[in-house]
Amino acid sequence: xxxxxxxxxASSVSRGRPSVGWALLGSEISxxxxxxxxxxxxxxxxxxxxxxAIAVRVTRxxxxxxxxxxFLDQVTQNGLFVGVVGVLISIPLFLPLTVGVVAxxxxxxxxxxxxxxxxxxxPVGRVRLLIVxxxxxxxxxxxxxxxxxxxxxxxxxxxFPVGPATLLSGDVIGVPETLIRSLLVSVYVTISxxxxxAIGLFISTLTDVPVGAMAATIVLSVVSQVLDSIPQLDWLHxxxxxxxxxxxxxxxxxxxxxxxxxxxxxxxxxxxxLFGALAYGRFSTKDVLS
Amino acid sequence: xxxxxxAAIETRGLTKRFxxxxxxxxxxxxxxxxxxxxxxxxxxxxxxxTIRMMLGLAAPTSGTIRVLGHDMPRELHSVLPRVGAxxxxxxxxPYLSGAANLRRLDTADRFAPSATxxxxxxxxxxxxxxxHAARKKVHAYSxxxxxxxxxxxxxxxxxxxxxxxEPTNGLDPQGTREVRNLIRSLAAExxxxxxxxxxxxxxxxVCTHAAIMSAGELVAQGTLDELRGVGRSELRLLTPDAGLxxxxxxxxxxxxxxxxxxxxxxxxxxxxxxQTAEPxxxxxxxxxxxxxxxxxxxxxxxxxxxxxxxxxxxxxxVQ
Ligand SMILES: Nc1ncnc2c1ncn2[C@@H]1O[C@H](COP(=O)(O)OP(=O)(O)OP(=O)(O)O)[C@@H](O)[C@H]1O
Ligand SMILES: [Mg+2]
Numbered sequence: 001x002x003x004x005x006x007x008x009x010a011s012s013v014s015r016g017r018p019s020v021g022w023a024l025l026g027s028e029i030s031x032x033x034x035x036x037x038x039x040x041x042x043x044x045x046x047x048x049x050x051x052x053a054i055a056v057r058v059t060r061x062x063x064x065x066x067x068x069x070x071f072l073d074q075v076t077q078n079g080l081f082v083g084v085v086g087v088l089i090s091i092p093l094f095l096p097l098t099v100g101v102v103a104x105x106x107x108x109x110x111x112x113x114x115x116x117x118x119x120x121x122x123p124v125g126r127v128r129l130l131i132v133x134x135x136x137x138x139x140x141x142x143x144x145x146x147x148x149x150x151x152x153x154x155x156x157x158x159x160f161p162v163g164p165a166t167l168l169s170g171d172v173i174g175v176p177e178t179l180i181r182s183l184l185v186s187v188y189v190t191i192s193x194x195x196x197x198a199i200g201l202f203i204s205t206l207t208d209v210p211v212g213a214m215a216a217t218i219v220l221s222v223v224s225q226v227l228d229s230i231p232q233l234d235w236l237h238x239x240x241x242x243x244x245x246x247x248x249x250x251x252x253x254x255x256x257x258x259x260x261x262x263x264x265x266x267x268x269x270x271x272x273x274l275f276g277a278l279a280y281g282r283f284s285t286k287d288v289l290s
Numbered sequence: 291x292x293x294x295x296x297a298a299i300e301t302r303g304l305t306k307r308f309x310x311x312x313x314x315x316x317x318x319x320x321x322x323x324x325x326x327x328x329x330x331x332x333x334x335x336x337x338x339x340t341i342r343m344m345l346g347l348a349a350p351t352s353g354t355i356r357v358l359g360h361d362m363p364r365e366l367h368s369v370l371p372r373v374g375a376x377x378x379x380x381x382x383x384p385y386l387s388g389a390a391n392l393r394r395l396d397t398a399d400r401f402a403p404s405a406t407x408x409x410x411x412x413x414x415x416x417x418x419x420x421x422h423a424a425r426k427k428v429h430a431y432s433x434x435x436x437x438x439x440x441x442x443x444x445x446x447x448x449x450x451x452x453x454x455x456e457p458t459n460g461l462d463p464q465g466t467r468e469v470r471n472l473i474r475s476l477a478a479e480x481x482x483x484x485x486x487x488x489x490x491x492x493x494x495x496v497c498t499h500a501a502i503m504s505a506g507e508l509v510a511q512g513t514l515d516e517l518r519g520v521g522r523s524e525l526r527l528l529t530p531d532a533g534l535x536x537x538x539x540x541x542x543x544x545x546x547x548x549x550x551x552x553x554x555x556x557x558x559x560x561x562x563x564x565q566t567a568e569p570x571x572x573x574x575x576x577x578x579x580x581x582x583x584x585x586x587x588x589x590x591x592x593x594x595x596x597x598x599x600x601x602x603x604x605x606x607x608v609q
Contacts, residue, residue, distance in 0.1 A: 018400035027397040035385055114381020115395070118443060121345045121377070122398035123370035129398075287348035 021128060028136040032102070038140070041098040042147040048094060049086025049152030053079075057159045078165045079156025080178045084185050084252070086152035087145060091189060091245050095144055096221035099193050102140045103200025104214030106133040107283065111208040111290040126284050134201050134276070141193040142186075149186045153179070171254035184251045188261060195241035195271030196221055202279040208290045238263075241271050296359040298323045298451050298482040299344060304353035306339050313339040316353065317508040319501055321484055326477045328493035328514075329486040330593075331503030332601050337486040338378050340503075341455050344484075345375055358450055371401040374449040376457055380440030384429035388420055388439050391428055396446050414442040419468060433460035441469065452476060454485045458492060470496050490594045500593070504601040518591055525560045525572070528585030532556035538579040542572065555584055562588065 032038055087095075107130075110116035119129060156162075165178045173181070200217035207213050224242040227233055237243050244267065247260030299321040306314040314336040321327045331337050342348040344355055346363035355362040360369045382391045392411045396402050402410075415424050418438040428436065437460045444452055457473075458466045473483055473496050487493050493500055494514065501511035510517055525544070529535050532548045535558050539546045546560040569588050576583055 019404065021397075021400045023397040023404050027394050031383065031386065031394060034390075113383060114379070115383060116381075117342075117345075117347055117377055118381055118395050119398045120347060121370055121373070121375050122395055122402075123346070123366055124398035125367065125400075285349065287342075289342065289348060 045147040046151035050155045053082045053155045079160030082156030083149035083152030086148045100218035101214045103137045103197040104217040105210045107204040108210040108213040137197040142190045145186045145189045169253040195268040198272045198275035202275040205283040300356045302354045305351045307351045315506045325499045326483045326497045328497035328500035335503040336506040372450045374444030375453040376440045380436045382428045389424040414445045418442045451482045494593045509600045523590045526587045527558040531581045535581045
């Protein structure tokens with residue numbers, strides 16, 4: 001081997017400053033949205049309000065589900081709120097189901113595919129990988145919520161009259177205001193799912209079996225909701241990450257009550273910090289043997 | 291860059307325990323810069339575990355590792371961009387194409403310039419002969435194609451050190467040859483190569499140095515000649531006149547042994563230590579002494595003989 005060759009390799013290898021690494025986030029999000037599974041889940045979510053709208057339209061009945069969307073009966077007079085109704089019905093199960101799949105898969109999925117070791121020796125940096133995985137899960141939360149709200153709003157416009165809407169407080173708002181309220185609801189629901197995403201990310205660092213991490217995350221969201229409905233445990237309720245999930249109604253009053261929006265955001269942030277720290281503690285020193 | 295004086299890889303007392311079972315126990319491996327280093331050992335002897343520790347995937351239970359002059363895993367971020375690796379087979383996203391997989395893994399390296407990403411991916415695919423399959427989804431790849439893609443991933447940026455864990459696993463004879471040539475050409479460019487394998491013939495063809503693992507311990511290490519045992523070669527003589535031959539060889543200070551061979555001949559063997567006598571002189575003496583020589587050869591022990599001698603004959607995996 002000639003010393004020329006050595007110095008040539010050395011000089012081409014001696015590197016400049018590292019990039020900030022946005023490319024990885026872009027790659028993560030594009031990989032997420034290039035999976036057929038992601039689109040299948042978004043399609044199922046979009047189907048929820050579509051099926052509701054069709055059912056209401058066909059039967060002309062006003063189903064007043066025990067689920068609480070008291071203004072479901074309004075849908076026949078105003079199609080703009082179909083999206084909001086859809087998201088209310090999706091919050092307890094459908095949304096956590098899909099978020100559980102994405103967040104639970106984040107690290108465990110890479111481990112089981114064998115790509116985790118190649119990311120780590122690239123080297124991706126373990127903390128950076130956790131952050132990127134979490135951000136991608138958050139993007140999915142937004143996409144999932146919007147899938148329901150947008151599909152619902154569109155099908156509502158197609159099947160029902162569009163006009164001023166009556167809020168829970170009895171006030172009437174115009175069409176632009178109604179659309180803004182729908183967007184606010186989307187933001188609220190997205191934030192509501194961020195704590196669950198952090199829990200999913202942490203569970204995902206515990207195992208190399210993605211299905212296990214997904215199932216555990218989804219089960220936790222159900223358990224939390226069950227606990228939240230047991231009156232004897234009311235001291236626990238404000239600490240449950242699902243506690244404000246159905247507090248969307250506050251955004252449908254005049255004037256808007258921001259109380260649950262604020263409490264929900266603080267609670268979700270606390271869950272992100274707690275489970276982010278747990279995920280870091282677990283993953284930063286974990287032996288990757290997959 | 292840190293001086294070339296330091297070894298590419300240096301481990302001291304490297305140990306990894308899984309529960310009470312020591313997968314790697316106190317090994318001291320030294321891989322000189324520029325070497326093609328064969329890391330040999332039977333199944334379960336701890337090769338992959340050692341490689342995982344060298345790359346910072348698993349933490350050693352005890353002992354130290356220095357790679358390219360830096361402590362691992364403490365200085366992992368300055369070491370790993372200069373190291374390409376294939377560990378325990380390839381790992382890819384089945385739903386992405388080969389090229390998309392490489393681009394994805396390349397974005398993970400913050401030192402890999404995104405401006406040249408596409409060109410570097412094309413080049414790496416070309417080097418392993420996968421250009422035609424670049425747009426194909428990986429789930430439609432054969433085992434050997436995935437293995438090639440794994441090697442391409444290790445070549446995405448110029449590397450000072452390549453760590454390849456069984457690179458020819460699943461490859462056809464052409465692929466195996468190509469990998470050998472690839473290793474030779476990379477070594478000629480000055481890249482240090484650490485390759486684990488249990489295909490001894492292969493290691494013998496490309497490596498300059500080797501180490502042999504057995505049940506988690508390092509049983510031998512050095513240049514290939516040192517390992518084979520220079521000067522230790524064996525004389526094999528086929529003759530019907532065994533008694534006479536032993537007598538003649540004895541006059542050269544050789545102690546010979548006899549085993550029966552076919553056609554009324556006997557196989558006479560003797561170990562040649564150092565330069566006792568030139569083979570042609572031995573044959574001349576044998577013929578001159580009236581020994582009918584039907585076959586004569588001097589055999590240097592192969593790496594395989596040495597390997598089996600060090601790691602045992604048994605087929606069972608040693609724990
Ligand atoms: N995750 C793990 N948990 C427990 N023991 C393990 C684990 N991984 C490996 N081992 C043990 O460590 C030992 C060494 O395994 P390793 O994979 O390093 O062997 P190897 O030399 O690479 O073998 P092969 O040639 O089959 O690839 C084996 O006895 C194995 O059982
Ligand atoms: Mg192995």
